Each structure stands twice: as C-alpha cells, then as structure tokens.
Amino acid sequence: MDCAFFIARGVNLKYEDDRPVDGKGIGRRVIDKLQQTYASELANKDFAYDGEKSLFTIGALPQRNNEFTVVLEDINTGKSAANGGSPGNDSPGNDKKRMCPQG
Secondary structure, eight states: OOOOOEEEEEEEEEETTSOBOOOTTHHHHHHHHHHHHSTTTTTTOOEEEOSSSEEEEESOOSSSSOOEEEEEEOTTOOOOGGGTOOTTTSOTTEEEEEEEEEO
C-alpha cells in the first residue's frame, strides 16, 4: 500500500525591497503564478495555500529552502511608492514579489 504524507511549509512573501506583502488576496495570486512559472523546479507538485503563511504539499519539495521571484502584472492596481510600487524601477503595473518557503 502506498502512503502519502502532507508537508507544511512556512511562506514569507516580500516585495523586492524586503517589505512584507500584506494585501488581501495577493498571496494566492503569487502562489498561483509561482506554480505556473516554477513547476519543474518544484517537481511539478501541487500546493494548497492557506492564504497567509502556510503552504502544503503531498510529499517533500526537492529542496528544503527555496526562494523565487514572482512578477505579477496588473495594470489596474494604480500602485504608488506609498502602497507597494517602485516608480522608476519597473514598468507601470509590474508588481514583483519574492516567495520564500520557510523549511
């Protein structure tokens, strides 16, 4: 009989300048984009994300600690420097996040 087990990992979402990501719902968008972008590096594992700080997989990920850059493009955000944008550094509407599962 095959046996599967769930692995819980802590997730730390940050903007490129190390400020924490705190927008409601943005974490799910980051995790969805992470799965699309880095599927092969993550052994094509499916995730369950609690929307806050925990990510669950069936079985272990290939590496204990992972750090990925995820770029979300949303031209309707209207972000400014005060609420998470980085004017002058990126194209308007680009919102870069880092996702760091904590092992």
